[in-house]
Amino acid sequence: MSTTTRGRADRRPSITDVAKRAGVSVGTVSNVLNRPDQVSDSTRDRVLVAIEELQFVRNASARQLRAGTIQTVGAIVLDIANPFFTEVARGVEDRLAADEYTLMLSSSDEDPEREARYLRLFEEHGVQGVMVTPSAGSLDNLLALRDRGIDVVLLDTTSPVDDISSVAVDDVRGGALAIEHLVSLGHTRIAFINGPLTIKQCIDRREGVLAALAGAGLDPAAALVEITIGSLNAEGGEDGINRLLEADGDRPTAVFCVNDLTALGALRALRAHGVAIPDEMAVVGYDDVVFASMLTVPLTSVRQPTHQLGWTAADLLLRQRSEGATFQHQRIQFQPELVVRGSSDPSA
Amino acid sequence: MSTTTRGRADRRPSITDVAKRAGVSVGTVSNVLNRPDQVSDSTRDRVLVAIEELQFVRNASARQLRAGTIQTVGAIVLDIANPFFTEVARGVEDRLAADEYTLMLSSSDEDPEREARYLRLFEEHGVQGVMVTPSAGSLDNLLALRDRGIDVVLLDTTSPVDDISSVAVDDVRGGALAIEHLVSLGHTRIAFINGPLTIKQCIDRREGVLAALAGAGLDPAAALVEITIGSLNAEGGEDGINRLLEADGDRPTAVFCVNDLTALGALRALRAHGVAIPDEMAVVGYDDVVFASMLTVPLTSVRQPTHQLGWTAADLLLRQRSEGATFQHQRIQFQPELVVRGSSDPSA
DNA sequence: TACAGTGCGTGAATCGTTTCAACGTCGAAT
DNA sequence: ATTCGACGTTGAAACGATTCACGCACTGTA
Structure with missing residues (x-):
């Protein structure tokens, strides 16, 4: 008994099954699939019928094994639930689509x-390149990957080495923008809710913070309260504020949060504690995510060109691939922009 | 000349290269990789050294080709930039991790x-199952997939057929909750910014809307202004409000948005037009995403158990796989919950 | 001394696809 | 009548890992 529908238990049909059914060789089936114009009409039709009848679907593993490579690149971001990174990823996809590459996002x-x-998973699958926002200080993994022939572009962080490209936004400047703004409003004691200093963005924004304080003639020891949180999201922000308010000593009059999700949590915690914003506590975030302007107290934030960031990183990666040895590694850096709103400036 | 580091152009080392270098057969290398205890210490060490020296990385395609299957399932959601779906995905991942499955998310x-x-990409890659939030009315693709031995679970939508499981939230009830609330506040002319009726959630929430109106003795023709937008995000919401305000006739006093991203855009557009919320226009959203409570005007919304939704869908998929033919398809449905805030009720 | 048992290691077959040299056929050109 | 190229098709090799029946060497026992 044989029917055109298969039961679940059957193994999925291969190109050989199709060839048998159509009465041709496997090479011909492959030609129908990949070079249809080199096959006569009648043969092609017979093969297509067989494919339809058997519900044949190509086996990607076998294709890749033979081809040795796939038109795919991987991207690893810090937090896929952060709108900043989904916007960046959209930029990446848009550039990749133009060259018919696909994206594995994690x-x-x-x-x-x-x-x-x-990274290992990507490599085992044979991606041609990766875009990474590193979560650790060390680039050893990435350098090794590069040595094994997989192109690497750093995403949203400036490369510390000459032979790996990067696309970033000037985080030092961004951190400074936030603090300069707060200082100009008269704040002289400022909290900084920051992530772990293994993350480059946290290091850089902190450097900007310190530079801006120094530029204003303020002593960080007195003017800055640093709070380090575990993860850069709303929970982290709530945690940061709770610890800030519990601490002894002079309470700061302003807080700079390392990103908008953190700021969102901070705002929530501040509200829970009945702290008035911005009168008792000014708040500045970072990223200017989609909802920043729509909050109870619209959030002052540092805006970054997200889509462009992702697009450019993908562009660099693809060009690096196509240009080969002649490619010049580069560090592309965009400039951030301060957007002042009510969470820091009542008159805004 | 031969060194331990390879240039970029070299082909990546295979298990055969490792075997040669270690002076053993490929079978032994495979044993070291997969059954290390069946290999003598000295041989194992030699192989491990060779692996290290050559920087050998397994070829996933070859493994899969031989194995025929991978511990992977795919998920397709409507919009990865929507916090609702990232929370659902997190739930999926958490359940999959317990069984050492990985997720391909799109x-x-x-x-x-x-x-x-x-779907085709997933199938070509040999995933064992897929979770899908369908974007079209037809399930033909999914039924065919199921017939080819790939398990299917519908995510965030109730299955219309008996032989495909689903995990959903009662969207009819959710839509009704929103409208009952608005009616109880005295609104008798309500706008509904909804997505295309190819999307099940849109259909169901609309059905709830109509049911609630009927239940309140209101004639939809007079009480309801339906606006259909192209995509369920902030841009869609802005567009919806712009069209609503431009329209002739009685302006509604309330608007129900099909989700919170849409509501966010709606709020933005309403503010741009200087419409007071909730006095001139009450707003209700859907999903209760993380920032809903933190908006300028805190958003009344219909809350859903996101993490649980994803977790349960993955659980169903894995159980379906392991139980085989004895598995009973089921439609799991959670109940939504209305969270009243200032965007609809000034006293909230 | 022979034999069974055990522990390690071997090498060929296998998965499904792509590629490519080779082949047969036919019509056109010489 | 022969040669040639074009066209369509074939069939085997190759990709890299896994598996498994088998072989070899050694130990302990009869």
Whole structure:
């Protein structure tokens, strides 16, 4: 008994099954699939009928094994739930689509181990390149990857080495913008809710913070309260504020949060504690995500060109691939922009 | 000349290269990789050294080709930039991790063609199952997939057929909750900014809307202004409000948006037009995403158990796989919950 | 001394696709 | 009548890992 529909238990049909059914060789089936114009009409039709009848679907593993490579690149971002990164990813996809590449997207959740695991997974699958927002200080993994022939572009962080390209936004400047703004409003004691200093963005924004304080003639020891949180999201922000308000000593009059999700949590915690914004506590975030302007107290934030960031990183990666040895590694850096709103400036 | 580091141009080392270098057979290398205890210490060490020296990385395609299957399932959601779906995905991942499955996540962007493309991609890669939030009315693709031995679970939509499981939230009830609330506040002319009726959630919430109106003795023809937008995001919401305000006739006093992203855009547009919320226009959203409570005007919304939704869908898929033919398909449905805030009720 | 048992290691077959040299056929050109 | 190229098709090799029946060497026992 044989019917055109298969039961679940059957193994999925291969090109050989199709060839048998159509009465041709496997090479011909492959030609129908890949070079249809080199096959006569009648043969092609017979093969297509067989494909339809058997519900044949190509086996990607076999194709890749033979081809040795796939038109795919991987990307690892810090937090896929952060709108900043989804916007960046959209930019990446848009550039990749133009060259018919596909994207494997993962989130390291700021965990270097997860990052390493995904890198290995990508490599085992034979991606041509990766875009990474590193979650750890060390680039060893990435350098090794590059040495094994997989192109690497750093995403949203400036490359510390000459032979790996990067696309970033000037985080030092961004951090400084936030603090300069707060200082100009008269704040002289400012909290900085920051992530772990293994993350480059956190290091850089902090450097900008310190530079801006120094530029204003303020002593960080007195003017700055640093709070380090575990993850750069709303929970982290709430945690940061709770610790800030519990602490002894002079309470700061302003807080700069390392990103908008963190600021969102901070705002929530501040409200829960009945702290008036911006009168008792000014708040500045970072990223200017889609909802920043729509909050109870519209959030002052540092805006970054997200889509362009992702697009450019993908562009660099693809060009690096196509240009080969002649490619010049580069560090592209965009400039951030401060958007002042009510969470810091009542008159805004 | 031979060194331990390879130039970029070299082909990546295979298990055969490792075997040669270690002076053993390929079978032994495979044993070291997969059954290390069946190999003598000295041989194992030699192989491990060779692996290290050559920087050998397994070829996933070859493994899969031989194994025939991978511990992977795919998921396709409507919009990966929507916090609702990232929370659902997190739930999926958490359940999959327990069984050491990995997730391939994609966004159809509500485009049936994209959805079909990803389904095919998943199938070619040999995933064991897929979770899908369908973007089109037809389930033909999914039924065919199921017939080819790939398990299917519908995500965030109730299955219309008996032989495909689904995990959903009662969208009819959710839509009704929103309207009952608005009616109880005295609104008798209500706008409904909804997505295309190819999307099940849109159909169901609309059905709830109509049921609630009927239940309140209101004639939809007079009480309801329906506006259909192209995509369920902030841009769609802005567009919806712009069209609503431009329209002739009685302006509604309330608007129900099909989700919170849409509501966010609606709020933005309303503010731009200087419409007071909730006095001139009450607003209700859907999903209760993380920032809903933190908006300028805190958003009344219909809350859903996101994490649980994803977790349960993955659980159903894995159980379906392990239980085989004895598995009973089921339609799991959670109940939504209305969260009243200032965007609809000034006293909230 | 022979034999069974055990522990390690071997090497060929296998998965499904792509590629390519080679082949047969036919019509056109010489 | 022969040669030639074009066209369509074939069939085997190759990709890299896994598996498994088998072989070899050694130990302990009869």
